[in-house]
Amino acid sequence: MSLDLEVDALRKVPLFRGIDETKLRLLAFISDRIGFQPGEHLCEQGEEGDTAFIILKGEADVQVRSNGQDQTVAIARQHSIVGEIAILCDVPRTATLVARTDMDVLSVSKDDFLKLLKEFPDMSLEVMRTLAQRLERTTRDLAAARSGEAAA
8 A cells, every 4th residue: 555545544534634644644654554364463452552553444353351252342444543542541452453354554653643642632632532432332331231231
């Protein structure tokens, strides 16, 4: 994938909507492009998070280990960013990402990602919005699961 195609793909990521093309080119240039085959792991729950992933093409299962078994809790799709929680919070990865399809991703290092957030406050706000939406969804799902347990 050429730099121009990567910039076009980044433009479709909601997190980068307000970022001008020059800065998107910089992001694409400082990122590593990695391909994954179905079944390959992008990252593992519990490991140190030193990169975030921007999905340019493909899908990945977001799996969480519970009671010794991996459960798919979401699907990460094209034009989304994943893995940023470990970077922002300095906590181990909260989930394992497993490629469902052939994937192309941009891997952004922790240092570069944090520099981008400092330089572009609009991006920081969008990251907070994305994380808040995930937290709300998780809270809603947990409440629904608990109410189902109570009814059983």
